[in-house]
Amino acid sequence: MKGITKIGMWGMALVMLSACGNGTPDYDATGTFEATEVIVSAEAAGKLLKLDVEEGTRLKAGEEVGLVDTVQLYLKKLQLEASMKSVESQRPDLAKQIAATKQQIATAEREKKRVENLLAAGAANQKQLDDWDAQVKLLERQLVAQESSLLNSTNSLTEQGNSVAIQVAQVEDQLDKCHIQSPIEGTVLAKYAEAGELASVGRPLFKVAETDGMYLRAYITSEQLSQVKLGDKVTVYADYGNSEQKAYPGVITWISDRSEFTPKTILTKNERANLVYAVKIAVKNDGELKIGMYGGVKMKVGN
Numbered sequence: 300m301k302g303i304t305k306i307g308m309w310g311m312a313l314v315m316l317s318a319c320g321n322g323t324p325d326y327d328a329t330g331t332f333e334a335t336e337v338i339v340s341a342e343a344a345g346k347l348l349k350l351d352v353e354e355g356t357r358l359k360a361g362e363e364v365g366l367v368d369t370v371q372l373y374l375k376k377l378q379l380e381a382s383m384k385s386v387e388s389q390r391p392d393l394a395k396q397i398a399a400t401k402q403q404i405a406t407a408e409r410e411k412k413r414v415e416n417l418l419a420a421g422a423a424n425q426k427q428l429d430d431w432d433a434q435v436k437l438l439e440r441q442l443v444a445q446e447s448s449l450l451n452s453t454n455s456l457t458e459q460g461n462s463v464a465i466q467v468a469q470v471e472d473q474l475d476k477c478h479i480q481s482p483i484e485g486t487v488l489a490k491y492a493e494a495g496e497l498a499s500v501g502r503p504l505f506k507v508a509e510t511d512g513m514y515l516r517a518y519i520t521s522e523q524l525s526q527v528k529l530g531d532k533v534t535v536y537a538d539y540g541n542s543e544q545k546a547y548p549g550v551i552t553w554i555s556d557r558s559e560f561t562p563k564t565i566l567t568k569n570e571r572a573n574l575v576y577a578v579k580i581a582v583k584n585d586g587e588l589k590i591g592m593y594g595g596v597k598m599k600v601g602n
Contacts, residue, residue, distance in 0.1 A: 326536065326595030328578070330517030334508040334590050337483055341498035342476035343367045349494045350479065352505050358481035364505075365479030367498050372477065376470045379463055386460045391449050400445055404438045411435055485509040488590075513584045515549065515594045518575040521558065527551060527578070527598060534597045535582050545587065549596065553579035 350365040358364065411431035417423035489506040492498065515535050519527065528551070535549040558574040580596060582588065 327523065327598045328517035328519050329593065329595045330515050332537070332582070332588050332590060332592045332594055333514045333516050333579075334485075334510050334512075335483065335514075336488065336506060336508045336590075337485075338503050338506045339479065339482065341367065341479070341492075341500060341502045341504055343372075343473060344499050345369075345371075345477070345497070347492060347494050347496050347498050350490075350492055350504060352487050352490055354487055354490055356487040358485060358487060358507055360481060360484045362481050363478050364481060365494075367477040367479070369474055369477045372470055372474050376467060376474070379467045379470065383460060383463045383467065386456055386463060390456050391452055393446070393449050393453070396449050397442060397445055400438060400442045404435060404442065407431060407435045407438055479504060481507055483507060483509050484511070508590065510588075510590070511584055513582045513588045513590075514552070515580040515582060515596060517578055517580065517594075517596050518559070519578055520575055523598065524554070524576050527554070529554060531599065533580060533599055535580055536595045536597070537588055538593045538595065544595075547582045547585075547588075549580040549582045551578055552581045 345368040348366045348368055352358070352364045411428065411434075414423050414428045414431050418425065418428055485507045487505055488508050491503045491505060498504070531551045533549045533551060535547045536544045537547065538544055555577040558576055560574060
């Protein structure tokens with residue numbers, strides 16, 4: 300959230316002093332209401348085909364509100380998918396490629412067995428058996444070499460396919476980023492672009508704030524610091540001016556671990572304190588709290 304401006308701080312001081320003079324609560328600390336704000340920027344470059352948000356629009360988390368032109372990315376995806384099919388078509392069928400060699404080995408082994416039987420019967424000589432034994436071993440070495448070559452080819456094609464698959468995933472991610480979504484549930488505070496304009500990566504498109512849950516950023520003295528802790532329940536007052544206040548239950552969710560010099564326009568319980576600590580107090584918004592509105596807090600020490 301933006302820091303409180305000097306003029307704004309003086310205005311708050313005047314309001315709170317006036318309030319105290321009219322019998323309103325003597326605040327332990329004062330500050331302004333904040334909300335979690337997110338500036339949504341373009342994640343893809345191209346023409347904005349639509350951006351359906353306006354200031355004040357309520358959005359749900361993940362709601363799609365815009366679209367960047369996706370034609371070129373879609374065509375690139377089609378090209379990569381075609382490359383993927385081409386790679387797959389080149390993948391060899393290992394079983395079919397080595398079937399012929401295996402058949403040759405089986406035939407040679409039968410002939411070797413036949414010669415062994417003839418040799419035992421004295422109808423063949425040792426050289427014939429040695430020739431068939433050498434033929435079997437040669438074919439077996441050819442089979443091993445063939446399997447190794449086919450395996451290397453298959454692995455190479457697998458790597459090519461994986462590379463193309465990664466490129467497809469990258470394009471799909473880029474296509475997803477062309478769809479503009481609200482990261483949080485909240486209200487649109489500002490719109491920075493219109494449909495038909497060119498978007499570039501990082502260009503702000505709109506700002507959305509989670510206004511259902513607000514925070515009062517207030518300042519407490521070092522003396523008060525020792526009396527409060529995270530989770531303490533307090534009472535927060537929204538100041539509408541003209542001595543009109545509205546009380547809300549609040550919970551301290553953050554206490555700064557660094558001290559700051561007291562801003563001259565910040566009202567604290569001990570105005571002589573030189574150092575103060577910022578705190579954030581969570582408040583459920585009923586629709587009446589606005590960002591930048593002044594508020595005060597009464598501590599309930601011990602809760």
